[in-house]
Structure formats: structure tokens, C-alpha cells
Amino acid sequence: MNWFETVRAGVEAIRAHRLRSALTMLGIVIGISSVILTVGLGQGAQDQVKQQISALGSNLLIVSPGSSTSTTGMRGGFGSASTLTLGDATAIADPSVVPDAKRVAPTTSTSRALTVGETNWTTSVVGTTTTWPDVRTRTLSSGRFFTANEVTQAANVVVLGSDTSTELFSFGSPVGQTVSVDGTPMTVIGVLAPSGSTASGTSEDDQALTPISTAMRLSGTSTGSVSTIYVEATSSDTLSAAYQEINALLLNAHGVTADAADFNIATQDSLVETANSTNKTLTVLLGGIAAISLLVGGIGVMNIMLVSVTERVREIGLRKALGATPSVIRRQFLVEASVLGLAGGLVGVAIGYVGASLLPSLINQPVTVSAVATFGAIGTALALGIGFGVYPASRAARLTPIDALRSE
């Protein structure tokens, strides 16, 4: 009896008990579809983070106050914006000190109320320099960005994010209009094009940019401290060189040792990694639950195969009397179990795909189903069928024809 015939006989046996086979497969179906979905959700979340971070710009180094090397707790500098200054940014921009830095954009960020007529909108007002659009690879949809002159003069000009613009100006072009920022009237000179990041709820499109000098004047500080310095390296190859140069420069400028660094330099890759480590934990946890449901599904297959062997003792005896060897019988039941597993896997993958296409609109989370996950799931289902079919199959194979025939 060749493999093709064996598979055919297995499918026939399964079809002979449609309802029971369907219920048996249900366990595998649920397990596989939830594995597909949880892995897809995890993958989707990771892709989203990656996209958001790559939307920051390219070849970017992000210098922020504080330290991530500390294991004993937060250092004083963290978030207090007191350790990074405009002077640091200027030093980094000096090609003789940091030759691998192409452009530098220091930023400050404060939450402020913007008012146009009756409309109020609170958003983060970012003070920066003229290099910002290039460093962050952003473009304007209308108007212009502020000039070096305006930065020097701390002009009252503002560039709005696309969402901010729609919130404040429901109709008409905002360019040329006046917006009050915490009471200070400023002229809108441009509007940013949407960031292109599909993820909603990010602040990338809801912010207002002013010259950094203007922002500092609004805050009434003269310390020149900044919250983040964005540095664009000359190329992806020089990224780590730029990292080293900036690190050495700031350690020296701040007069601290590497252990006591009061700043932190992150690359986009390191940001992705940090963000994903929490995602991964969640994915592993959910995946583990899904795996347990798969295990339960596998036990269901074994249970039904054992019932099937008991029920078909007479048939097995007859087949043996007619010339079926123990290995042929074993193979027949193994194939039957594997067909159950495989069919459950395929249905599960199909349901997983349907879920993956429906879920994003329901829970507003992207779901990415990869080919690896798909084939892995199908392979797992097949392996479950085989694995849990071994014992019932060898029980069937061990039956002696005479005992089997005699049973009623």
C-alpha cells in the first residue's frame, strides 16, 4: 500500500465521521489561528515602532540629557534639561571636532496653549534651528521654514504640524495668519507636510516649531539648555564614528567620566531595540498561551484517534486477516492523525488570516502575518497530528488479528 493510497484511506476515514473530525480539528484550528494572530500582533507592533523610529530621519543620533548606563537609578540630569546646552550643539556642529556629523538640530520642547480666535489647542512647542527639516527629513506643505536671520533675532514666527494646523484653522490657509502662543502673537509662516508615518496618535504631526531663541525667550530662561540634540551623520557607515566623536566631546565638555555620563546618545536601532523588548515579552506571553491551546488541541487529536482505534478494532482485525502488516496499520492511523492535524492547521491559518485582516480596524493595531509564521504554524499542526498519533497508531498496529476479529 503506497503513500498515496494511505493518505487517501486516511481522508476517507476522516470524512466518514465528519462531525467528529471537525470537532477534533477545532482544537488545532483555535490554537493555530491564535498563534498566527498573536505572532502577527507582536510583529505588527514591532513594525509600527520601527516605522515610527525610522520616520524620525535617517542616520540619526539622538542626544538627550541623563544616563542610561546607571543601574542605581535616574541621574539628576535626566529630563531636567539642564545638562545639554546650545553650546554642546554648536560644538557638535563644528566639523573640526565632529567631522562625521553632517547636520545638527538642537531642540527644546514645552507644552503651550495655542489660540486662534475662539479656538484653543494645547500642543508641544518645539524650539529648534534651521537645520531641523533636513535632519528630521521633513518637508513643508505650504509656506516656508524659518531662516537663520529669524533664529538670530528670535522672531515671533511659527511653523505648524499638519494636525495642529487643521485643529486651529478649519478653513483657509493658515500661512500669514496670527496665532497666540501662551499670549504671545506669532505669525504662521509654514505648515509641515504629514510625517508619512501611518501610525496615528504620534506627536509628529501635532507640534508647533519656533526658532530656538524664541522658545527660550518664551520660557524666560537664559541657560541655553536644550532637551534633545538631533545629529545626522554623514552616512550610515560613519554613524558609529560620529557616536564616538560626540561621546568624547561631551564627556570632555561636561568634565565627566564615561561612568558618570550625564547624557545619553541613542541610535535609531537602539531605540527600536528598546521599544521592542517590551513588545517581545508580550508576544512571548501570548504566544505561550496559544501554544498551550495547541497542546490541548493535540491531546484532542490523540483522544479521538484512541476512540477511533477502539471503535475500529474489528476493521483492523479484518484488514490484518486480509494481509495488512502491523506497519501498514500503524501508517494508516498515523496518516489519519496527520491529516487531521494538517487540515486543522490549514483551517487555522485561514481563520488567522481573516482575523488579521479584520482585527486592525477593530482594535486599531496593525497585524503582520509573515510567511515564516504561516509555514511554521502549518508545520506545527502537522507535527502535532503525527506526535499525538504515534501512540494510538502503535496500539492499532499491536492488536492481534484474532483478538480484533473476535471483538463485538
Added chain:
Amino acid sequence: MSAIIELAGVRKTYRSGTIEFEALRGVDTRIDEGEYVAVVGPSGSGKSTLMNILGCLDNPSEGSYLLAGEDVSRMSEAQLAEVRNRRIGFVFQQFNLLSSLPAWRNVELPLVYAGVPRAARRERAIEALTRVGLADRILNKPGELSGGQQQRVAVARALVTEPALILADEPTGNLDSASSADVLALLDELHAAGRTIVLITHEHDVAANAQRNLVIRDGQITSDELVGAAS
């Protein structure tokens, strides 16, 4: 004539727990190729036990059994399966057909395990069903056939591999006299075609169809005589 079956000192002891029961107590006999033998005896005398041993479905506890000169007591399960498949055709009292398969699929089963290709199997199964007069019932499932017809399907299954030996354990036990006559006529036909037939029965008029009667009582052969149209 060469011997197809040679039994020497065959004993069979059944054990269930601590209780032992000796169903066969030293059976010696020889059946030649082409013979038509009926095994008769009262209920519980060991007829089915003997048939199971002859059919290689069970091993004797003691003694030797040569089937066509080969000692089957030394064979592995897989080898026994092959011997059953190639040399023996079974007809059971309860028909033992698979209810989910149509007649021809039941008949082709031994050919499946013999590794015959599907097209040839179908052809031979239909041929065998035609021989037992069921050419028009090829696609019917056992549930759609009368008892007599079911037993004829079983006979077709027994003869489809052209085995040298046909073992029939009470083949007419569940049939009315007309159907019994049909089945016995088929066995006569097979005998005429040169097959060796061992028929187990407790009805004397059924046994009268055979050439030779082996009477078994309490696990021993008590009489071995030629009867009827002995040749």
C-alpha cells in the same frame, strides 16, 4: 498430491488470568492440495481455534504447522500477514465486510495489501463479483445487500487473490437455506477449479458437500473419513 497443510501435535492453550483452557489437545492431520474438507464438531470443540491456526491468525501453543511446506510458527507478524494475503482466502460467519465501502472496494482490499495497482484491482474485483453473480451490485454498500449477497461479496473477496487455500468458518451460519445453497455452490465451483477448501460447520448436510469430514471433539480429531462424492 502434495500437502498444503501439515499439522503435527498442535495444541492451543488459552490463558485468561490464572485460568488455562486447552482448546486443542494434539491435532495431527494433513490436507492435500485440491481437497475439500469439512471440519465438524459440537460447539466449543475447538473448530474456530483450529481454523484460526490454519489461517495464520493465531499461533499454536505447541506443535508444528507447515503451510505449503513452510513452517509458519517461526514467522514474524509481517511475514504472516503476507502469507495470509497470498495463500489464504477467508470467509467468516459474520461476513466481516466494511460497511462504509461499496462491494467492489471490499473485494479489492486484499489486492490493496498485495500492492496491485488501482486500475487492475478494480478490474479484478468486478471480475470476482461477476463470478459470484453480483455484477449488478458492484457499487452497493453492505447495508444495501441481503445476507446471502453479503456472504457472496465475502466469497468474492476470498477468491480475488486466487489463493490456494480457502478457509470458511460457518459461512452459512447466518443464512437461510436458499442463500446457503448459493454459497455452497460457489465453494463447489472453487473446488472444481482446483482450490483447497476447508469448511467449518456443525450442520451435517453442509458437511456432506465436502469430500472428507474431520470430526473434532474436545480439541481432538475423533474421526477422519471420506464421504459423499469422494474422488
